[in-house]
Amino acid sequence: xxxxxxxxxxxxxxxxxxxxxxxxxxxxxxxxxxxxxxxxxxxxxxxxxxxxxxxxxxxxxxxxxxxxxxxxxxxxxxxxxxxxxxxxxxxxxxxxxxxxxxxxxxxxxxxxxxxxxxxxxxxxxxxxxxxxxxxxxx
Numbered sequence: 001x002x003x004x005x006x007x008x009x010x011x012x013x014x015x016x017x018x019x020x021x022x023x024x025x026x027x028x029x030x031x032x033x034x035x036x037x038x039x040x041x042x043x044x045x046x047x048x049x050x051x052x053x054x055x056x057x058x059x060x061x062x063x064x065x066x067x068x069x070x071x072x073x074x075x076x077x078x079x080x081x082x083x084x085x086x087x088x089x090x091x092x093x094x095x096x097x098x099x100x101x102x103x104x105x106x107x108x109x110x111x112x113x114x115x116x117x118x119x120x121x122x123x124x125x126x127x128x129x130x131x132x133x134x135x136x137x138x
Contacts, residue, residue, distance in 0.1 A: 020133045024075055025051045027132070032078040033058055034129050037071050048077075076129035089119045 031048040035058065046060035055066045056075070093115050
């Protein structure tokens with residue numbers, strides 16, 4: 001019984017690894033990736049070009065690089081965002097009837113409620129990387 005359970009667990013683990021590699025293959029071209037290779041000190045940061053059963057092809061500093069699947073420990077991707085620009089609009093209302101001096105007003109001046117709207121744009125931060133593939137021990 002224990003042997004069957006162990007065999008089932010190994011099969012499920014292998015299936016999960018293949019399933020996560022399928023997710024890598026489904027990533028869109030241009031997706032930002034962080035690749036951790038076996039034994040590497042620093043991860044590689046690049047953009048997705050394509051992936052097949054044996055390798056991942058990424059663009060790093062305008063150069064295409066093919067990395068064998070067996071050399072990859074982990075792949076993280078940065079989820080796409082709709083816009084990297086955050087828009088903020090503020091509307092304020094004020095009533096100038098309380099501060100209007102008594103007497104004749106200069107031509108073109110008005111008293112009463114007024115509305116002011118300001119819009120500002122700022123760069124939105126990039127989303128964090130999310131792990132999409134992790135090599136399983138064989």
